[in-house]
Amino acid sequence: MSATAAPPATAPKVALRGVRKSFGDVEVLRGVDLDVAPGEVTVVLGPSGSGKSTLLRTINHLEKVDGGSVSVDGVLVGYRRSGNKLYELREREILRQRTRIGFVFQNFHLFPHLTVLENITEAPVSALRRPRPAAEEAARRLLARVGLADRAEAYPRQLSGGQQQRVAIARALALEPGLLLFDEPTSALDPELVGEVLDVIRDLAAAGTTMIVVTHEIGFAREVADTVVFMDEGRIVERGTPAEVLDRPAHERTRAFLSKVL
Amino acid sequence: MSSVPLDTLAAPGPAPAAAPAKTDPDAPVVVPARRTGQWAAAGAVLVLLGLGLVSVVRNDAFQWDVVARYFTSASVLRGLGLTLWLTAAVMILGFALGTLLAALRLSANPVLRAVSWGYVWFFRSTPILVQLLFWFNIGMLYPRILGVSTVDLLGPVAVAVIGLTLHEAAYAAEVVRGGILSVDRGQIEAAQALGLGRRRRFTRIVLPQAMRAIVPPAGNMLIGTLKGTSIVSVIAVQDLLYSTQLVYHRTYEVIPLLLVATLWYVAVTSVLGVGQHYVEKRYARGTGAAR
Numbered sequence: 001m002s003a004t005a006a007p008p009a010t011a012p013k014v015a016l017r018g019v020r021k022s023f024g025d026v027e028v029l030r031g032v033d034l035d036v037a038p039g040e041v042t043v044v045l046g047p048s049g050s051g052k053s054t055l056l057r058t059i060n061h062l063e064k065v066d067g068g069s070v071s072v073d074g075v076l077v078g079y080r081r082s083g084n085k086l087y088e089l090r091e092r093e094i095l096r097q098r099t100r101i102g103f104v105f106q107n108f109h110l111f112p113h114l115t116v117l118e119n120i121t122e123a124p125v126s127a128l129r130r131p132r133p134a135a136e137e138a139a140r141r142l143l144a145r146v147g148l149a150d151r152a153e154a155y156p157r158q159l160s161g162g163q164q165q166r167v168a169i170a171r172a173l174a175l176e177p178g179l180l181l182f183d184e185p186t187s188a189l190d191p192e193l194v195g196e197v198l199d200v201i202r203d204l205a206a207a208g209t210t211m212i213v214v215t216h217e218i219g220f221a222r223e224v225a226d227t228v229v230f231m232d233e234g235r236i237v238e239r240g241t242p243a244e245v246l247d248r249p250a251h252e253r254t255r256a257f258l259s260k261v262l
Numbered sequence: 263m264s265s266v267p268l269d270t271l272a273a274p275g276p277a278p279a280a281a282p283a284k285t286d287p288d289a290p291v292v293v294p295a296r297r298t299g300q301w302a303a304a305g306a307v308l309v310l311l312g313l314g315l316v317s318v319v320r321n322d323a324f325q326w327d328v329v330a331r332y333f334t335s336a337s338v339l340r341g342l343g344l345t346l347w348l349t350a351a352v353m354i355l356g357f358a359l360g361t362l363l364a365a366l367r368l369s370a371n372p373v374l375r376a377v378s379w380g381y382v383w384f385f386r387s388t389p390i391l392v393q394l395l396f397w398f399n400i401g402m403l404y405p406r407i408l409g410v411s412t413v414d415l416l417g418p419v420a421v422a423v424i425g426l427t428l429h430e431a432a433y434a435a436e437v438v439r440g441g442i443l444s445v446d447r448g449q450i451e452a453a454q455a456l457g458l459g460r461r462r463r464f465t466r467i468v469l470p471q472a473m474r475a476i477v478p479p480a481g482n483m484l485i486g487t488l489k490g491t492s493i494v495s496v497i498a499v500q501d502l503l504y505s506t507q508l509v510y511h512r513t514y515e516v517i518p519l520l521l522v523a524t525l526w527y528v529a530v531t532s533v534l535g536v537g538q539h540y541v542e543k544r545y546a547r548g549t550g551a552a553r
Contacts, residue, residue, distance in 0.1 A: 060455060062451060062454065062455060091459075091460065092459070095454070095457040095458070095459060096457065098454065098455055098456070098457045099456070099457035101455075103455040105448065105451070105452060105455075107448060109446075109448040109449060109451065109452035110452075111449065111452070111453075111467055111471075112471070112548045112549065113470050113471055113545075113547050113548045114548070115548075122456065122458070122466065123456035123457060123458060126458055126459070126462050126466070127456060127457035127458055127459070127462075128457075155547070155548035156548065157548060157549065171456070172456075175456065175457070
């Protein structure tokens, strides 16, 4: 991690404070507080429309907040505080912050006109100014890690959905981010392809990567998550270990949701 | 299903793969429907074409010998050269200005958006012939520009380049804008999430994908512009058409010289069509068609 002033060991990797966000008249996030410790895997569950994806997108400032704050490694994301005001940063500074936060989309969003290798090397070469040969070497190592060493020269459309999502994960990892955000990474996949993507995420969790995963895969949450968060109507309703939230949910809405998806 | 004999049902095991399709000598043979009407229509069209061709070849008024004499004459080739570079200049300048207009139209700034919209609205709302005559007579509005006589500054060729470019840009702006809008919004978000800068996002991610939607209409415009440059003959610019007109005003060999111009236009547009095919292939990388 490149934070110059090393935060104390207990400092959270991600800290959300009272995050609010509206689209028009619809209030999508109604004051969300969340801490994620370094090396922790947090799984966010909730019915569709509960604000999970929006919450995830505020963490790398793909979504601007209307109120509250987001910090990663103790540094505000997207804003600079001066007195009692938060000033939005210039795009160049926001882009630099994003290179330390990996984001994996539900629909992969690989670049269809670039090969797998070019997809992965694009950000290290153009955003981090890495020399291309070094970036390609690193990309091939990442491809081997997600089990696609032989598909470097393929175009995304020649791959299955599960393979595309694994490339997208390798692309996010190429920036060596300290934090990975997954927005429903298996929701666009055929059922038989879900497992291969979850396997990759499971390996990353075992390697100690800090991750926030929005998903509907309850089994995955139970197995991999350190913390499970349940969201409903723009608020965090319940937060705890998988055993607490999934087996002994304290809140009525959590119980109602789990009874439908289990 | 009850009518199928039991012994023709697929047996378990490797039987379907091992046995070739033709196992039953009594199986009915598939016969396609007759297409008598298609043959009759094709024959009739070919006969009519043949009659037309004979009439062209046997009509001496076409004066093919005169066509041959002027086809590669120096003045016609000079006119062809002017048509070609005028087309290239108008396309390049028109698309440069058009891309700028498209960027303004897609910007977050409402003033820039309105200016771009107004430009396209105005230049698409008047005929190119009227615009060209207007620029040709601009000296009546502004006799001097920067202390120089307007008529000296802007000769007919300069007027042709300016007039055609401003008109072309209005159409190019819409083609480029449509291409950019055809790119999935998620592509830009993915590039932003990876920390790619604004210019890199445009040149590396958006534009190459937009080109797939831009090239076909741009190819259309290129061919249209090549033919459209013939309009500059009204302001006495010696393009391909005007150079043949100069000859037939002198010799009255109207038809053969119009044929000279026609054949050159057909030849050049055909070459451009072939070029467009390869450009489209280049930008289809990574799509199903390119596999």
